[in-house]
Amino acid sequence: MKLEDPTTIRKLWIAFYIALGVLVLLDPKLLEWVHILDHDPDHEAHFYWRSVGVDTLPTFYAVFGFVTCLAMVVISKKLIAKVLMRPDTYYDHSPLDPTRDSKGRRIRRGR
Amino acid sequence: MDVNIPPGFILILGALMTALTPGKAHKAWALIAPAVAMAAIWLFPEHNRIVYHWLDYDLVLAQFNAPTKAFATIFTLMVFAGGLFAFNQDRRVELCGALLYGGAAVGVTFAGDLLTMFMFWELMAIGSTLIVWAGGTEAARLSGRRYVNVHLVGGAVLMAGIALHVHATGSIMLPRLGIGGDLSDPVRMIAEGGRPWTVPSLETPGSVLMLVGILVNAGTPVLGAWLPDAYPEASPSGTVFLSAFTTKTSVYVLLVLFAGCEILVWIGCLMALYGIVYAILENDMRRILAYSIVNQVGFMVCAAGIGTGLSVNGATAHAFAHIIYKALLLMSAGSVLYMTNKRKCTDLGGLYKAMPVTMWCGIIGALAISAVPLTSGFTTKSMITSAAATPELWSPIIHGPDGPQWDMALGILHPNLAWFILIAASAGVFLHAGIKFPWFVFLQKPAPENDERKLDPPGNMKGAMILFAALCIALGVAPGPLYEILPFQRADGGELYHAYTYAHVINQLQLLLFAGLAFFVLLDMLKRTLTITLDADWVYRRMVPGLWQWVFRPILVAAEPFHKGTISGLPRLAAREFGPEAARARAKDERYRPWGVGTTVLLLTVLLAVFLVLNMFGD
Numbered sequence: 001m002k003l004e005d006p007t008t009i010r011k012l013w014i015a016f017y018i019a020l021g022v023l024v025l026l027d028p029k030l031l032e033w034v035h036i037l038d039h040d041p042d043h044e045a046h047f048y049w050r051s052v053g054v055d056t057l058p059t060f061y062a063v064f065g066f067v068t069c070l071a072m073v074v075i076s077k078k079l080i081a082k083v084l085m086r087p088d089t090y091y092d093h094s095p096l097d098p099t100r101d102s103k104g105r106r107i108r109r110g111r
Numbered sequence: 112m113d114v115n116i117p118p119g120f121i122l123i124l125g126a127l128m129t130a131l132t133p134g135k136a137h138k139a140w141a142l143i144a145p146a147v148a149m150a151a152i153w154l155f156p157e158h159n160r161i162v163y164h165w166l167d168y169d170l171v172l173a174q175f176n177a178p179t180k181a182f183a184t185i186f187t188l189m190v191f192a193g194g195l196f197a198f199n200q201d202r203r204v205e206l207c208g209a210l211l212y213g214g215a216a217v218g219v220t221f222a223g224d225l226l227t228m229f230m231f232w233e234l235m236a237i238g239s240t241l242i243v244w245a246g247g248t249e250a251a252r253l254s255g256r257r258y259v260n261v262h263l264v265g266g267a268v269l270m271a272g273i274a275l276h277v278h279a280t281g282s283i284m285l286p287r288l289g290i291g292g293d294l295s296d297p298v299r300m301i302a303e304g305g306r307p308w309t310v311p312s313l314e315t316p317g318s319v320l321m322l323v324g325i326l327v328n329a330g331t332p333v334l335g336a337w338l339p340d341a342y343p344e345a346s347p348s349g350t351v352f353l354s355a356f357t358t359k360t361s362v363y364v365l366l367v368l369f370a371g372c373e374i375l376v377w378i379g380c381l382m383a384l385y386g387i388v389y390a391i392l393e394n395d396m397r398r399i400l401a402y403s404i405v406n407q408v409g410f411m412v413c414a415a416g417i418g419t420g421l422s423v424n425g426a427t428a429h430a431f432a433h434i435i436y437k438a439l440l441l442m443s444a445g446s447v448l449y450m451t452n453k454r455k456c457t458d459l460g461g462l463y464k465a466m467p468v469t470m471w472c473g474i475i476g477a478l479a480i481s482a483v484p485l486t487s488g489f490t491t492k493s494m495i496t497s498a499a500a501t502p503e504l505w506s507p508i509i510h511g512p513d514g515p516q517w518d519m520a521l522g523i524l525h526p527n528l529a530w531f532i533l534i535a536a537s538a539g540v541f542l543h544a545g546i547k548f549p550w551f552v553f554l555q556k557p558a559p560e561n562d563e564r565k566l567d568p569p570g571n572m573k574g575a576m577i578l579f580a581a582l583c584i585a586l587g588v589a590p591g592p593l594y595e596i597l598p599f600q601r602a603d604g605g606e607l608y609h610a611y612t613y614a615h616v617i618n619q620l621q622l623l624l625f626a627g628l629a630f631f632v633l634l635d636m637l638k639r640t641l642t643i644t645l646d647a648d649w650v651y652r653r654m655v656p657g658l659w660q661w662v663f664r665p666i667l668v669a670a671e672p673f674h675k676g677t678i679s680g681l682p683r684l685a686a687r688e689f690g691p692e693a694a695r696a697r698a699k700d701e702r703y704r705p706w707g708v709g710t711t712v713l714l715l716t717v718l719l720a721v722f723l724v725l726n727m728f729g730d
């Protein structure tokens with residue numbers, strides 16, 4: 001079994017999806033609704049929207065994590081990058097790569 | 112046994128010894144000095160104060176403030192591990208700088224008054240600049256110059272704030288932090304003489320200036336662009352030292368001086384998001400990690416603003432854990448840079464066979480920074496999010512007749528928002544550091560067929576990484592010893608915080624794994640590009656030089672004839688018109704040789720120094 005093998009990668013993906021599914025099923029509020037878990041007094045909702053506890057909704061964390069990450073990546077890549085991104089030779093002696101000059105050509109070592 | 116020495120001085124003495132010891136033996140001080148300093152911290156008597164009378168002030172060189180022990184311990188441990196990591200390298204200046212830097216940071220945590228704190232604060236700027244410059248490249252020289260300028264300006268602003276504060280209140284002492292009956296109560300701050308400490312309400316210009324000066328060091332957006340500018344330019348081991356002290360010392364100072372300052376909640380939230388956005392866009396692996404420092408310090412700054420016992424404990428614990436896993440991540444990145452000479456994600460990848468130890472240590476650090484259960488991030492950062500989940504208990508909330516009220520300048524932002532931002536930022540940490548760092552540095556592309564490269568770094572570097580990786584796990588599995596040195600303890604001596612509840616573990620895993628799903632879904636969009644992302648340092652690297660070149664200088668050049676006419680033409684005209692002895696005056700001019708400005712300044716400096724010395728012995 002080698003890591004570069006496409007079948008290994010597919011197996012890893014399947015394992016990942018199974019883990020995600022199991023985590024959704026293990027959600028504490030969900031288990032409470034189907035009476036597998038007792039009500040945990042330390043796990044009350046802190047934030048309410050029309051008397052629905054937002055932060056204890058089943059899969060709140062999964063959905064919130066996924067959606068905010070999508071939003072953060074899309075906003076930074078599509079919006080902020082458009083305004084602020086420059087080639088890494090932007091500053092003359094680039095802060096990222098002192099081996100290139102302002103036009104992006106390699107500077108020979110030993111100058 | 113009691114030890115009566117300010118522990119910071121031991122490390123600073125170590126810096127001197129490092130400078131003076133000949134040959135390669137100087138490296139030993141980087142291990143001996145922190146070991147001795149650690150002993151001095153733990154043997155320092157609980158209620159001891161070392162006071163030194165200077166001018167008209169009683170300077171408290173060392174005393175235990177509430178968060179001192181945790182911060183001083185981790186700073187000293189960090190100097191030790193960094194010294195171990197740097198042991199095979201021969202940059203003497205860097206080791207001197209690191210010991211001075213660490214010693215000054217320990218000095219700040221032990222300082223009992225604002226002046227002592229400020230003196231160590233400035234020493235930190237000197238030590239850290241030495242480390243940046245020890246990077247040795249032209250880029251390091253330039254960025255170190257920017258670094259030191261920003262810090263000197265920040266220090267001057269802080270000093271101005273302290274001066275105004277001392278002038279207004281007549282006291283240089285730090286407040287005493289106390290807590291009510293319960294850990295979720297707001298922290299009570301008592302100034303010298305039993306008066307309430309009013310600095311966090313930002314009513315005086317002095318307190319505002321102090322806050323600005325501290326936020327410069329905390330890496331707050333706009334003021335903190337020096338951080339991602341300078342840190343990646345230091346040497347592989349230098350960055351490890353740099354990551355630990357400046358920002359966390361300012362967190363300490365915020366906790367001690369500004370606990371419960373409402374605006375810090377939003378500054379912290381801004382930092383947490385800002386760090387993520389930039390870390391997503393960056394390509395240089397150490398710049399990614401530098402921005403993730405901003406993101407993590409955001410959590411701590413937010414906790415300082417919340418200002419309850421739980422949040423102050425959380426910020427302290429998080430700073431402790433953060434120094435360890437961030438240093439671990441930067442050691443891992445430093446090892447990659449040291450062995451391969453590559454620093455960009457576009458050039459890296461496919462190292463998983465060649466550097467197994469480095470990769471696994473990096474992954475442990477990445478899991479810890481993402482607060483995966485069983486790592487130190489989970490048992491520490493969760494305190495901050497727990498404290499943020501109950502806004503009605505926060506220190507800045509005013510309990511009026513109509514229930515809890517949010518009465519502040521940024522009142523449009525509902526306090527409930529803070530928790531959602533912090534949770535989103537926790538997910539984002541996994542995205543930008545937890546997966547992105549190991550993925551792009553070690554995995555990303557397949558390793559060469561039959562990869563026989565042995566690129567794991569020398570033994571001392573591996574040892575330092577394994578030490579910190581072990582600590583990341585140990586603090587996650589058994590956080591008890593860390594909880595014991597946090598600022599506030601339960602009156603009944605019970606457990607401070609219980610991270611491992613079923614709901615908490617599952618919810619955290621849901622949050623992180625779905626963030627991971629988002630990463631792999633968007634992998635194409637996250638492809639690294641040969642770019643940098645402009646930060647506020649653009650203002651002094653491009654805008655101001657640009658303004659000078661294209662606006663101010665042309666104006667001056669255009670004004671030159673008028674200027675010349677005014678300073679030389681007019682007097683000459685006057686002399687010709689009114690003075691009969693114009694020629695003689697001109698001859699006299701030629702013989703007149705003024706002193707240079709340099710000589711005058713030197714003379715003045717000597718005179719002032721003489722006055723200072725006379726003044727010390729005067730009364």
